[in-house]
Amino acid sequence: MKNLTVLLKTIPLALLLFILLSLPTAAQADVTNKVNYTRDVIYQIVTDRFSDGDPSNNPTGAIYSQDCSDLHKYCGGDWQGIIDKINDGYLTDLGITAIWISQPVENVYALHPSGYTSYHGYWARDYKRTNPFYGDFSDFDRLMDTAHSNGIKVIMDFTPNHSSPALETDPNYAENGAVYNDGVLIGNYSNDPNNLFHHNGGTDFSSYEDSIYRNLYDLADYDLNNTVMDQYLKESIKLWLDKGIDGIRVDAVKHMSEGWQTSLMSDIYAHEPVFTFGEWFLGSGEVDPQNHHFANESGMSLLDFQFGQTIRDVLMDGSSNWYDFNEMIASTEEDYDEVIDQVTFIDNHDMSRFSFEQSSNRHTDIALAVLLTSRGVPTIYYGTEQYLTGGNDPENRKPMSDFDRTTNSYQIISTLASLRQSNPALGYGNTSERWINSDVYIYERAFGDSVVLTAVNSGDTSYTINNLNTSLPQGQYTDELQQLLDGNEITVNSNGAVDSFQLSANGVSVWQITEEHASPLIGHVGPMMGKHGNTVTITGEGFGDNEGSVLFDSDFSDVLSWSDTKIEVSVPDVTAGHYDISVVNAGDSQSPTYDKFEVLTGDQVSIRFAVNNATTSLGTNLYIVGNVNELGNWDPDQAIGPMFNQVMYQYPTWYYDISVPAEENLEYKFIKKDSSGNVVWESGNNHTYTTPATGTDTVLVDWQ
Ligand code: NOJ
Ligand code: NOJ
Ligand code: CA
Ligand code: CA
Numbered sequence: 001m002k003n004l005t006v007l008l009k010t011i012p013l014a015l016l017l018f019i020l021l022s023l024p025t026a027a028q029a030d031v032t033n034k035v036n037y038t039r040d041v042i043y044q045i046v047t048d049r050f051s052d053g054d055p056s057n058n059p060t061g062a063i064y065s066q067d068c069s070d071l072h073k074y075c076g077g078d079w080q081g082i083i084d085k086i087n088d089g090y091l092t093d094l095g096i097t098a099i100w101i102s103q104p105v106e107n108v109y110a111l112h113p114s115g116y117t118s119y120h121g122y123w124a125r126d127y128k129r130t131n132p133f134y135g136d137f138s139d140f141d142r143l144m145d146t147a148h149s150n151g152i153k154v155i156m157d158f159t160p161n162h163s164s165p166a167l168e169t170d171p172n173y174a175e176n177g178a179v180y181n182d183g184v185l186i187g188n189y190s191n192d193p194n195n196l197f198h199h200n201g202g203t204d205f206s207s208y209e210d211s212i213y214r215n216l217y218d219l220a221d222y223d224l225n226n227t228v229m230d231q232y233l234k235e236s237i238k239l240w241l242d243k244g245i246d247g248i249r250v251d252a253v254k255h256m257s258e259g260w261q262t263s264l265m266s267d268i269y270a271h272e273p274v275f276t277f278g279e280w281f282l283g284s285g286e287v288d289p290q291n292h293h294f295a296n297e298s299g300m301s302l303l304d305f306q307f308g309q310t311i312r313d314v315l316m317d318g319s320s321n322w323y324d325f326n327e328m329i330a331s332t333e334e335d336y337d338e339v340i341d342q343v344t345f346i347d348n349h350d351m352s353r354f355s356f357e358q359s360s361n362r363h364t365d366i367a368l369a370v371l372l373t374s375r376g377v378p379t380i381y382y383g384t385e386q387y388l389t390g391g392n393d394p395e396n397r398k399p400m401s402d403f404d405r406t407t408n409s410y411q412i413i414s415t416l417a418s419l420r421q422s423n424p425a426l427g428y429g430n431t432s433e434r435w436i437n438s439d440v441y442i443y444e445r446a447f448g449d450s451v452v453l454t455a456v457n458s459g460d461t462s463y464t465i466n467n468l469n470t471s472l473p474q475g476q477y478t479d480e481l482q483q484l485l486d487g488n489e490i491t492v493n494s495n496g497a498v499d500s501f502q503l504s505a506n507g508v509s510v511w512q513i514t515e516e517h518a519s520p521l522i523g524h525v526g527p528m529m530g531k532h533g534n535t536v537t538i539t540g541e542g543f544g545d546n547e548g549s550v551l552f553d554s555d556f557s558d559v560l561s562w563s564d565t566k567i568e569v570s571v572p573d574v575t576a577g578h579y580d581i582s583v584v585n586a587g588d589s590q591s592p593t594y595d596k597f598e599v600l601t602g603d604q605v606s607i608r609f610a611v612n613n614a615t616t617s618l619g620t621n622l623y624i625v626g627n628v629n630e631l632g633n634w635d636p637d638q639a640i641g642p643m644f645n646q647v648m649y650q651y652p653t654w655y656y657d658i659s660v661p662a663e664e665n666l667e668y669k670f671i672k673k674d675s676s677g678n679v680v681w682e683s684g685n686n687h688t689y690t691t692p693a694t695g696t697d698t699v700l701v702d703w704q
Contacts (some may be wrong), residue, residue, distance in 0.1 A: 031151055033566065037377040040377065042098040044381045080142040081137040090403050093172070098247065105129065123163065129182065129183070143684075156651065165220070224643060251278075260297075273527050277343045283305075292336060303342075319540035343373060348396075351392070368380070373454040424444050435467075441455075458506060472495045477491075533599040536571060538567045542564070544587065546585075557570055604659045605662045610655050623642060623672075624639060626666055663690070666689045
């Protein structure tokens, strides 16, 4: 305010108005930052179900349901519909700053034998063309322009695991999984001389390996160790990156090798770094160390199913309580290296909607308030703001009922989305529990001197809250939600003790302070993996207006751009490995270090390493270790594995697909490790192998 008073006295009114109007508003997110979504709110759109802005592109015939009474068919929604809802203010007033849209590529036209269609976009036919029922490339360009000029980033869904439904024995089943490269047939499932697909039957989900190398339901599963498929998919995603997309949601990541996906991420980050998150489905109560490993090592974040399932258990049916929720918050902070990059939600197109028919929608409102004040990148499934209901797929994909901007949930989303933009504690802060019982959860998020304290009571009676402590400074705080959920004011004393107050039944209050930090403090770094020369973006506070430096351990990186809150650097030419990132401002003050950034040896290729005759006793597994960072630098604790031995090869042959540097002379050995970590090395000389510049390969040797 001080600056504004000075301005008022010194410049003419017209000029002042001009300056004020051209300043970005809080809701105008930084669309140029494609790697940090922690302060954004994503809105997930099933394109076919959101809004039909152009009836002329609707399908005709058996795959179309004009009134959408058949939820398995196309209903007419398209990119023009999304453009219209941005232009009329529905999405911008909602405060969301990113949309996640259905996979935009051409899908199969066939009617599935069970009456299903590709309206959802998960049955790709040609990744270099558009789905004509959503629009053509010029419509897509207009969608991108409209979104960007309104402060909205665009995330596309992407399915590199499979094409479409197919049956080994019946070429007439749907479109036989056929896949095209800009109109030219590459191959189809039942007649596959070039081995583009796996032919191992459907997975029974019994193991990680089984899920990767067998079909997911009847979907024709790609052999990503095939050079043609590898190149085609990597080329395709670059086409969409060049179209300006700002983020990628990768489908079914549990069903593809981590190695291939790491090579994909390395390609994406070298081309145009964008925030990428995968779908690794977890059911209620499920915790999977492989899921954490993937999020920490692949270069990709994940949809946070632990968060989503737990909040559903607490608020939809009470099968969990706030103690369980708090435990999930604490354990995920441990298990994920970058917990603020995991993508949180309360429902989506693969589970029943959060809202269900009942007298009040209060549980949805409470869930939204928790989602939007918690760590992670919050995602709202389209229609949740209209309390759309529906059970499992396809009932959870009904068309938008209404575009009403007066619903309580619409107001809650809009209020808290703008708080995420203005107060960095919501995007960057850690989480501390401040007061808890099975009905009440009061938690604090803090980053530097900014603090957000949220109090939730999901019980049907009010509680007197005594002995609450906070790091909010002394003062009186009004409810940021302005009583949308029956919140209250609080008074904080000089020692951080909060005067006793009544927390309403089914009430939520949010109190906050936003204070700029004077010395450098890193909030976020993205991506967290890449090779020398890639661009990395660092956001935070107190960097200062004058250029300082950014260190990878003690090595300087080239600064590409510098502002008080955002720095872009290029990954320095250092030995591959893990580095602590820190910022030093022009006044020589150094930030605390952020997490470990992984510098890759160079461009990556995905190679299948296999070894024959490696016999083991029960509980002992095969691993590979070698002379580069990607193979663990000869450290058995960093060896890659446990390797597989069931589907592509069978015991005593073992195999594993690994992302390794391109055009590199590798030396490696296989090791046997038992459950207590005892290691037996191969004897003899190291195996040697020179990796190709691009494409994939398989190297099979005998255990020695
Ligand atoms: C997960 C998607 O979210 C789901 O909707 C889809 O059917 C499957 N993957 C297969 O692509
Ligand atoms: C690391 C060495 O560099 C490698 O050559 C050797 O095979 C293993 N250690 C086991 O001794
Ligand atoms: Ca249409
Ligand atoms: Ca697969």
